[in-house]
């Protein structure tokens with residue numbers, strides 16, 4: 464399957480701007496609250512009609528703002544599982560499951576109740592009413608009902624977030640089975656790192672309305688910590704024991720790190736929190752900051768009194784946060800040359816970074 468999304472959609476002060484091409488398997492949509500995860504999958508489901516751009520699924524146009532084309536949700540062959548199960552309380556488990564079949568096209572072979580009940584360990588619960596089920600069982604029925612519609616794409620919006628840890632652990636293998644045996648591509652929204660590492664074939668990280676495919680081995684730890692910052696590739700070039708420093712080379716120039724025991728030649732990925740980066744127009748006088756990288760302003764984003772400046776340093780984008788006052792004082796604009804200052808970068812503070820940085 465290929466899902467191509469190229470849309471822009473504004474709701475209130477928030478703008479979703481997505482350009483993505485996704486293949487089969489399970490794609491985790493990961494990001495902090497309010498970043499736009501639900502908006503993204505609602506656009507795919509047809510619950511939001513994007514104001515600009517297109518969405519295509521397997522070559523079929525689902526949404527095309529300019530052409531005035533919009534396929535309604537019930538014609539997209541999508542299964543949607545929400546945070547809470549939303550079962551029909553007056554129907555048994557079997558009734559809820561077979562209800563899903565109504566949405567399958569008549570021309571296609573019907574999904575079998577037995578297969579789905581077995582896949583989700585529901586066989587012994589078929590005659591129960593939703594009120595007699597645990598939260599985890601209810602969620603498994605909701606998942607089964609979505610699968611009974613023989614969807615071509617499964618959307619799951621934080622399906623485990625309402626469950627306690629024990630129930631989550633019980634359902635994760637069910638979701639893995641669906642991923643591996645049902646053959647249906649899945650978009651799975653979560654902000655739980657454990658679900659990402661366990662389930663994801665690929666990860667889309669959403670920040671401030673902008674989803675992007677990431678290399679989850681490297682970028683996840685920082686996203687999980689929800690700290691705004693930038694990544695920088697580096698190679699360890701040596702150690703200065705007397706100064707207690709490790710030296711590294713980055714595409715933007717050489718850097719000093721707090722001393723580590725990492726081997727020379729090792730490739731790592733550094734994380735620079737925006738709060739640690741100071742931005743200046745030129746190098747003046749002596750500063751206690753060890754690291755200075757020259758760069759060029761690529762973008763300036765203003766949001767609620769905070770200005771984030773995106774600086775291109777040798778092809779890597781490093782972000783710095785400044786005040787509106789500094790923006791004016793420094794006369795910043797796209798294309799202006801600047802210098803970024805920061806103290807020795809620490810890579811010892813998070814074991815996760817070290818683990819993720821093996822060459």
Ligand SMILES: Nc1ncnc2c1ncn2[C@@H]1O[C@H](COP(=O)(O)OP(=O)(O)OP(=O)(O)O)[C@@H](O)[C@H]1O
Nearest residue numbers: 474475476477494495496497498499500501502503
């Ligand atoms: N109908 C709407 N009108 C105006 N703003 C909206 C509307 N729906 C959502 N928003 C805003 O859009 C932004 C993204 O919301 P969305 O629900 O997509 O985020 P999310 O990443 O799924 O968050 P969460 O993890 O908390 O569910 C939020 O700032 C939200 O307040």
